[in-house]
Amino acid sequence: MLKNISNMIFFSTLIMGTIISISSNSWLGAWMGLEINLLSFIPLLINLKNSLSTESALKYFLTQALASSILLFSIMLLSLENIYFDNSLLNWVLNSALMLKMGAAPFHFWFPEMMEGLTWFMSFILMTWQKIAPMVLISYCLIFNYSLIISILSIIIGSIGGINQTSLRKMMAYSSINHLGWLLSGLAISIYYWMIYFIMYTVILLSMVLLFNKYNLFFTKQLYSLSNYNPVLKMIIFSNMLSLGGLPPFTGFMPKWLIIQSLSNSNLFLISIMVIFTLITLFYYIRMIYSALMINYTQLKWIYFNELNMNWVLILNFFSLMGLPVISLLYMIF
Known part of the structure; x- marks a missing residue:
């Protein structure tokens, strides 16, 4: 009971620190908001049942302290x-200090290693909420050419770094770095594109993290045996991976489509690099999916959704899988 109350206090302080940072009228106030956010997030990272969480919390503290001092x-x-x-x-x-705070390449060295010691819920907070304040602050002092260079490096490193990973948390970390490059390019165009991309990325990632957490999935080899008790679950997870990679007609393709359309007239070289290296991300997703689907199983029964018992998770999955056709249909109607 006491632990739940303390976690609620830390979470509320975490949210308050981000709000203070993005709504501050001075840079000193923004820095104070970032520090409140940092000091409230570190106790949430520590899990007594996992010895690696303390190491991850220490890595996060040292990296964020360095970025805050700069x-x-x-x-x-x-x-x-x-x-x-x-x-x-x-x-x-x-x-550069703000890029280091959110783990953009080439300041990403701490991010994948730290993710390995976290729970799925803390990983989700780190990949989504903890990036809001630094990115909003970057929009106040954006250097256009520098942000495009960082976005290219993030997309390249995020794509290549996840190729030979067997840990799902590290794979999601490199995927987050890849998406961070798209978010920075969207931020360079307009804050509107950044908001659309960030919201859709958060929804797709949430649907995946909830399923990973429910079934305690941490390594790719665990995905291969999902058909032993729920083949539908495996299809949902793999479809979400393709949506996260930006394959049409899934929802994850729509924000990429908007950014490609906006940059195609002004910077064709940048778009070519972004699309080519995003295809590498899709390559290792499809390679993993193909390997899992080709494995033969002794069980022949088709088990339906009654094992999931999570209606709201199914709603999130419907949005991440069918969002693009639904949005396109609404656009044609209205």
């Missing part, structure tokens, strides 16, 4: 009117 240093220098520092250079440093 951020505060650049804020202090920007507030001083002197001739010793160029403001454009300080903007680059400030952007």
Whole structure:
């Protein structure tokens, strides 16, 4: 009971820190919001049943403390009117500190290793909510060319890094880095595109994380044996992976489609790089799906959805699998 109350307090403080950060009128207030968010997230990471969670919490603290110190240093220098520092250079440093906070490449070194020691729910918070404040702050001081360079590097490293992974948490971490590149490119166009992409990515990721958490799935070899007790579940998870990779006609393709349309007239080279390396992500998803579907099983019964017993999870899955046709139909009607 006491643990649940303390977790609720930490979660409310976590949300409050993000709100303070994105609604602050000064950079110092934004930094304070980030620190409140950090100090409330670290106790949530520690799980006494998992020895790796303490190591992950320490890695997160050290990385975020380094990024916060660089951020505060650049804020202090920007507030001083002197001739010793160029403001454009300080903007680059400030952007880099915020990139380090959310784990964008090439500042991603801590992110996959830390994810390995977390629960699925904490991993979901780290991949979604913890990226809101840094990305909103980046939109205030966005350097267009720098953000495009970081987005290309994130897409490349996120795609190549997940090829030979057997851990689902590390695979989701590299997938998050890949999507971070798309989010940064969407942010460079408009905050509207960023919001659409982030909301759809969050919904698709939530539907996957809930199923992973319910069935204690942590490694790819566990996915191969899902047909032993629920073949429908395996099809749902694999379809969500394809949606997360951005394969049409799944919902995950729609925000990518919007960004491709917006950048196709101005930066065709960037779009080509983004699409090519996103296809690599789809390649190792499809390779894993093909291997799992080709395995023969002794059980021949078809077990329906009664094992899931989670109606709201099925609603989320319906949105992530059928969102693009439904949205296209509504667009044609209205």
